[in-house]
Structures are given as structure tokens and as C-alpha cells.
Amino acid sequence: xxxxxxxxxxxxxxxxxxxxxxxxxxxxxxxxxxxxxxxxxxxxxxxxxxxxxxxxxxxxxxxxxxxxxxxxxxxxxxxxxxxxxxxxxxxxxxxxxxxxxxxxxxxxxxxxxxxxxxxxxxxxxxxxxxxxxxxxxxxxxxxxxxxxxxxxxxxxxxxxxxxxxxxxxxxxxxxxxxxxxxxxxxxxxxxxxxxxxxxxxxxxxxxxxxxxxxxxxxxxxxxxxxxxxxxxxxxxxxxxxxxxxxxxxxxxxxxxxxxxxxxxxxxxxxxxxxxxxxxx
Numbered sequence: 001x002x003x004x005x006x007x008x009x010x011x012x013x014x015x016x017x018x019x020x021x022x023x024x025x026x027x028x029x030x031x032x033x034x035x036x037x038x039x040x041x042x043x044x045x046x047x048x049x050x051x052x053x054x055x056x057x058x059x060x061x062x063x064x065x066x067x068x069x070x071x072x073x074x075x076x077x078x079x080x081x082x083x084x085x086x087x088x089x090x091x092x093x094x095x096x097x098x099x100x101x102x103x104x105x106x107x108x109x110x111x112x113x114x115x116x117x118x119x120x121x122x123x124x125x126x127x128x129x130x131x132x133x134x135x136x137x138x139x140x141x142x143x144x145x146x147x148x149x150x151x152x153x154x155x156x157x158x159x160x161x162x163x164x165x166x167x168x169x170x171x172x173x174x175x176x177x178x179x180x181x182x183x184x185x186x187x188x189x190x191x192x193x194x195x196x197x198x199x200x201x202x203x204x205x206x207x208x209x210x211x212x213x214x215x216x217x218x219x220x221x222x223x224x225x226x227x228x229x230x231x232x233x234x235x236x237x238x239x240x241x242x243x244x245x246x247x248x249x250x251x252x253x254x255x256x257x258x259x260x261x262x263x264x265x266x267x268x269x270x271x272x273x274x275x276x277x278x279x280x
Contacts, residue, residue, distance in 0.1 A: 001026055005059030007074055009040045009049065011117060012091050013065030014126025017045035019159050022128065028055050036123045045126055057081040061151060064090040068229040072101045079106065087148045093175060093226070094233040095139045095168035103141060110148040111139040111168055114161060115179070121223060132160035139168040176237035178278065180230045181245060184238070186220025187227065 004020050006013045009031045017027045021044060029046035030053055031037050037049035048055065053074075056062055062078065064071050071090045078088070089112045092098050099111040116134035118125060136156035140149045149165070156163050166174075196202040231238055248267075255264040 002061065003028065003059045005056035005062035006030070006046065006065055007053065007056070007062065007078070008065035008070075009036050009045060009123050009126075010065065011121055011125040011130075012114065013063065014040065014043070014045045014123045015116075015128070015130040016063055016065065016091075016114075016159075018043070018126055018128050019131065020155070021045070021047065023158055028059060030055055031123075039123045043123070043126065045123070053078050054081050057083075059086060061087045061089070061155070064088065067225065068092045068094055068098065068233050071098050072105065075102050075105050075109070082106070087151055089148075089152050092233075093179065093230060095137075095171045097233055099139055099141060099168040103143060107143070108145055108148045110144050110152050112152055112156070113137045113139070113171065113175075114156070114159075115175075116161075129160065131156070134161050135164060136161035137164045137166065137171055139166060139171050141168065172234050173237050176234055176241045180234055180238045181241040183219045183222070183227050183230060184242060185245065186217050188220070190217050190220050 002025055004017075004025045004027045006017055006027060006029045009017065009029045013029070017029055017040065021027050027046045029037065029040050029049035030051065031040065031049060032051065034051065037046075037051065040046045040049040056078065062082075064074050064078075066074050071092055075088060082088070085108055087108045087110065088102070088106050089110045090098060090102070091112065091114055093113055095111045095113060099109075102109045102111070114131055114134060114136045116130050118127075118130075136159070138149055138153055138156070153163050153165075193205060194202070196205065252264065252267065255261075255267070
């Protein structure tokens, strides 16, 4: 039986634990809080959970499900307890800096990113089948052992995910467009709406907001810490996508200001045609 270790028992780590235990894996979890460990065992997320990384000494594969900034430090703390061929992976939404540092710390490290989640946080938010039909990206480099990539890919497929393999750099450039940019755009939308100076108009806007506003504002109303880390660790790619988005936004302002409805229509028609390419 393959033994799984999970560091960080929030939404992603907890959901991994639920699904992997239901598929016959033995799961050990580590958290910073005793309360989280207790809930993890009660909910069936882990067979055993504790505060010490030493608990994972017998794990065959370890998932680091901490915030981005804590991934490499966590791996450093894990190393004294690892067997020479223990496979370690992470779930961070930025890959290049993580893979660069962690692959130097541990030969059997493979960067990965399950692209699933909800607006909820913490161990209570853990749910079964979170990863079904979700993208699960693996980012091996030249020195990554093939067995590490294969084992993590097998687990991702067992979870029902669609697996993709690319370089860390390609991953970060792609997610800057479809994940990190939308967070910033969505946050700017909320910020812009709250700048309305007429209190009655602002109140009315809040009362009238429905599915359109809910859909476009959802990711901007998420975890601020995660948004900052996206920007910090994927700064170059995010700035590039934000700059190109600003150019497109300025163009729309120009078309509307000049009452050039034909060109505005062309942009909207093109957007309508292209949207499905990102949602297949």
C-alpha cells in the first residue's frame, strides 16, 4: 500500500486526503494547529494527523499543500525525515521559483498544480471529488526522475483529473493569463464599484448585483494572501499580462469615446467566438 503524507490540511490538502483515503491509500497529515489535526481525523481526511513532520517519515509520496512562501522552507524541514527515494510534490499556483529551489533541495521533487478550489478555506472546506475533471499540471525539469513524474501523474488521474505536463516557465506564463490576471481584474472591478461617490447609487448597485457581477467578481473576492503571493512569485508574467490587458481596455475606452460602434462590435464578436476555446 502506498503511504501518502500531506503537509497543510486546508481545502486542497484536506480534499486530497479525503479522496486518497477513499481510494485505499494510507494518509498521514501534518498541520500547525492541533484543532485542524483533530478535525482531519474526524472527517476521514487522514488516518493520523499531528504537528510534527516526523510523522511523515514512512510516507512514499508527500504533498506540500502550504502557501507558496512556505513550500521550500517546509521541504527543508522535511529532509531529515525522508527516505532517499521519497517523492515530494507541491500544489502551488506558481512553479518556476518553487521548482528551481526545491529541485536543488531534493532530487525526487516534482512540481505540480491541481487547478481546483472553492471560495472556502480551511480544513472544514475539504470536500470529496474536488479534483474530478479539473486540470492537474505537472512541471518536471531535465533532472526530475521519471518515476516521480509518473507516480504523481497516476495519483492525479486516480483523482479524476485531466493531467498536463509542461515546463515551469510555460505554466507560469499560462496561468498569468487565465488565473492570476483574472484575480487582479476582478479585484479592480470591485474596487472601482466601491469608488462610486453617491451613497444611494452605490447602495442601489449593491442591491441590483446578480449573476453577472457575481461571476466576474468571484475570484477578486477570494483570499488576499494568495493574490499577493501570485503577484510576488509570478511578477514578471503577471505584469506582462496586466499591461496587455490595459492596452485592450484603453482601446475599448477609445472606441466608446469616439462612438466607433463597428470596432467595438468587432471586439465583442471576437471575444464571443474565442471564449469557448478557453472553456472546452
